[in-house]
Amino acid sequence: MIHDHTSLERPFIPDAVLPVQYWHRRKLDEPWQRLMMAVLVDGIRCYQTNHTATSAERRLLFGEAAEWLFATSDSGLFSCNTICHAIGIDPEYLRDGLKRWRKKQHEELRAIDNNDRVMRTSVRSQRRPKTGGALARPSLEYQRRAIETGRSLQESGEPASVA
Numbered sequence: 515m516i517h518d519h520t521s522l523e524r525p526f527i528p529d530a531v532l533p534v535q536y537w538h539r540r541k542l543d544e545p546w547q548r549l550m551m552a553v554l555v556d557g558i559r560c561y562q563t564n565h566t567a568t569s570a571e572r573r574l575l576f577g578e579a580a581e582w583l584f585a586t587s588d589s590g591l592f593s594c595n596t597i598c599h600a601i602g603i604d605p606e607y608l609r610d611g612l613k614r615w616r617k618k619q620h621e622e623l624r625a626i627d628n629n630d631r632v633m634r635t636s637v638r639s640q641r642r643p644k645t646g647g648a649l650a651r652p653s654l655e656y657q658r659r660a661i662e663t664g665r666s667l668q669e670s671g672e673p674a675s676v677a
Contacts, residue, residue: 542601550597557582557594558612565616566623584609 542548557579564576588595598605 547601550592550600553592554594554597554601554603561612562615565619583612 542551560575560579561583564572567573567576583594585594595605598608
């Protein structure tokens with residue numbers, strides 16, 4: 515039997531599907547789940563905020579966070595793998611995402627650094643010796659000679675120098 519879309523026999527089919535209908539929100543109802551999520555979030559925060567650290571203390575925080583996040587052993591109640599499995603997150607997917615994030619950060623920093631070098635070089639090459647302009651003054655030696663000979667500085671042919 516062929517069903518016509520205008521037929522009243524056809525069951526109700528919604529035109530749009532909400533994302534909630536496909537993806538359920540991860541519910542962390544139990545206090546231990548919320549604690550585990552907080553530990554995971556703190557580890558990721560330490561990893562991301564200290565990845566470019568220069569101080570020894572912050573480099574240590576980054577190293578510990580990276581070691582914890584990328585450890586593949588399941589030993590310990592609060593290992594990264596144990597936490598991820600307990601709250602329903604694929605630990606390898608999380609690690610891959612962190613690796614992609616760090617690679618992108620390094621590429622952006624490298625691009626900024628290269629752009630900075632280009633800007634500094636181009637600014638240096640555009641600098642000219644300051645000989646003339648409103649702030650230029652004749653050297654003291656030429657001023658003395660001009661006074662002794664009684665000629666003006668313009669007549670003496672002195673190039674202006676910057677004080």
